[in-house]
Amino acid sequence: MQDALVAAGVPPPEAAVAAEVLEWADLHGVSTHGIGRLKPIYIDRILAGILKPTAPFEVIVETETTAVVDGHGGLGLYIGPKCMDMCIEKAKKHGLAMVVTRNSTHYGAAGYYVDKAQEHGCIGITGTNARPSIAPTFGVQPMLGTNPITFGMPSDDPFPFILDCATSVNQRGKIEKYAREGKPTPPGQVVDRDGNVRTDTEGILKDLQTGYCSLAPLGGVGTDMGGYKGYGYATVVELLSSALCSGTTSPDLSGVDKATGNKKAMPLGHFFIAIDVERFLPVGEFKNNTGKFLRQLRESEKDPKGPGRIYTAGELEHEGTIAVEKNGGTLVPEALQRDMLAIRDKYASIKDKYAKFSFE
Template sequence: MGVPEDEANTAADVLIEADKRGISSHGIGRLKPIYCDRLDDGILRSTAPLTIIKDNDATAIVDGNNGLGLTIGPACMKMAIDKAKKHGIGCVIVQNSTHYGIAGYYATMATQAGCVGFSTTNARPSIAPTFGVEGMMGTNPLCFGIPTDEEFPFVIDCATSVNQRGKIERYGREGKPTPRGQVIDLDGNERTDTEGILQDLVKGRAALCPVGGAGDEMGGYKGYGWAATVELLCTAFQSGPFGEELAGVDRKTGAKKPMPLGHIFLAIDIESMCDLPTFKKNAGNFLRAVRSSKKDPKGPGRIWTAGEPEHCARTEKMAAGGFFIPPALQKGECELLHTRMRSLGLTTNM
């Protein structure tokens, strides 16, 4: 696709790590529609420089120049970690980037370096505000990573919507309806027709509900508030676009257009404030206490803490030699490879 080899390897690692953790909505299933198709459409650049707009001891603003978010993200989190190691804290804000995969990848980079990590990004508008029906905010994840003395860190990576587009796309591949309460249309109807939802999300005729759902009875205003917080942080520092400017398509003409996203990467060096092993032990003690607390007699008989299900999935998949790729996705990826190789004048026996 024209991406330099070292950057392509980094991008592949981010996508494959999502599948290893069992987060298939953000794994290689997004290779074609989110990355390759956008490269072909010219709304994503296969290679672009990282331009430093402002650089202080503990902070920086970086312009991704509409390059590949899967390579911009790792570079900028590393920058935040390097600043944290020198000054105790590092914060890097990115403008003009693109989809960067799972936020948890970046929080984990920080935990591996002995830091508390945070990352978030805005996205194309899809969440409707409480008592609204128009998508105004992206799924805007909130992601924290905290080191522990266990085999895995505490990593919480959640969208601020009840669900997000990637999982609805997975429902489509599996031929399943979307559960009620996750999507609302312009008439205020809760939608379950997956294929229709995917079409109407792009056209602006349907929107995702924030965490808590529609209205305020179940606390939907909380998810709405957090989604708005992310949007503010990802746009206000660097005068970035929001709403329809991130839709990726002109809703009047249907023409595709770039989606210049904003990201935030934050790292806090634990050793700058306390002994790292002590911090990890304190964190582990709390999490073990939570998991050993009284279980719901009607539940599965187990309590998980954030990062544990992903660790278990990764361990099981690697022990089994890898992860399974659904037939429909295999077919799509093979067709993509054949098309790309033919365009380069190459042949394959696959």
């Protein structure tokens, strides 16, 4: 991944950071945000001229505990980690810190950032806006991104508490999985411009591309199951990611020029918060308090019709890491193999180095 990004014009130190973010996802079982994103989200966008392989990292406003950063359309996989590092450094000096970023691009798995914070004895929080896909409650037009809000806290468990959730009921990737399995999309997850709750998976995927369909916020279409709550959370993430840094809002992040139909840049906004636990109590005590309660949750009475187990956030990712170690690596599906070969064959600087890998 690092070599491919360097071949695409990313400076080697920045490519190393970016590859680390993608690797973190695959090593934690979050394959949706790992090497599978390398070609379509990063390399292809660099080739299309809508993502800059390198750009100035400009601090617009800064205090001891805050900063506003402009990424100038550069690689979010580098901009994001640098902002989180700034945030952690400020928090360790002053207790709490927040950094907001505008004109960035897709920054990978949000869990990476809060994991980085908890490794330094901090509570980490991050969020980002994204291309419009969620319709507001009682609306039918995609106006908000899937806008994840993510928390990370150190624990004395073998894994930290990391909650990384989109503010939509589902994401396009899950609907694509329904399509592969030949299953309908469960009702309440998608609404179209005529106000119809859709379940026809193939039609949904087609209409999501044109904006005729929208994903529902957490809670689903309408208010019966609390959809207004997910709508509200998505809006909070949007405001912290754009309004606080005068960045671009989700409705203008479609990635398509309406006048020409051509692809265009998507200048995303992110926010990062770090809270130094030691300003409240010894970090070891906090880890013990956290782990003790999480274990109480996992040991509580199980649903007799369920899987016989209760999970806490971060546990599945931890098990993903164990599986990767046990298997000696991650599974590379055929489609991803083809992407990797295409990247290799595109760049003369890495073609010879990886010539022996046919993935056949």
